[in-house]
Amino acid sequence: MRRAKPHELKTPAVPVMTARLSEPELLKWVPIEFDDIEDPLATPEPSKAALVKLRTGKYVVLYYGRISQQLTVEMPGTTRNSTQLLADFFNEVPLPKSRVLWHRPDAALPKGARGGNRAALKPEATQERAKRSALRATLPGETSKGRLTRRRS
């Protein structure tokens, strides 16, 4: 992956997935330069953001909220196959699927525990093998510890 320039994506993007992770994990698993967004009218919380071009040539927009510790992955609204886009994303970002909080109903998470860049995962991998529940795939509207109780608007 690489950080892309703003002009490379001219179509609006829509959310495809959210996940919870720490800021050090974000910077390790997505090793690119992020913009800091602090304008309170621009973001609901101080955030990091970047347009990313994956190896497959597809784009994703990443927003990371520093208070909520939630990563929102957005895809161009013109994306025809959101499942394939998520597969491409997980192929480069070793985010454990147990961290996924929500994904679009029409976008399935890829099978398998995690994708590429496995070297970046080594410390966590040992810990996760000891806790099998952490590897459980997450269904829409559920966390690894149970159903979300937050109300949807």
Add this chain to the structure above:
Amino acid sequence: MSSKRPARFGPFHRRTHIDPKENAKVATSKQVWGRRAGNVYAGLRPAVKAWNGPLPEGIVGFEFYTDVEPDPGHAPDWPKWTEGRAGVLAVEGGEAVAISVIVTKRQDVDG
């Protein structure tokens, strides 16, 4: 839907510790404003963004309801109202947008 709800959608909230004056502005204008989320990509449009759910105790900010429906397909925790949708008003020459809201709770810095 309960008849006690002051508007069709909510509750939502915004946390305003970075700019606590926003509480008073919103209470007076009855509008919540939003801008583009930085200059991340060219297709980005101005949008009002908020947290889903009521304002937690002890958090500086305000809670609101609105009759303007959030964008379809938004992430569950992160409602937003993007330029061009019904009820989303263009302000500042299109550099920002606003929605009409009913504020139901407000927590200022000094209590």
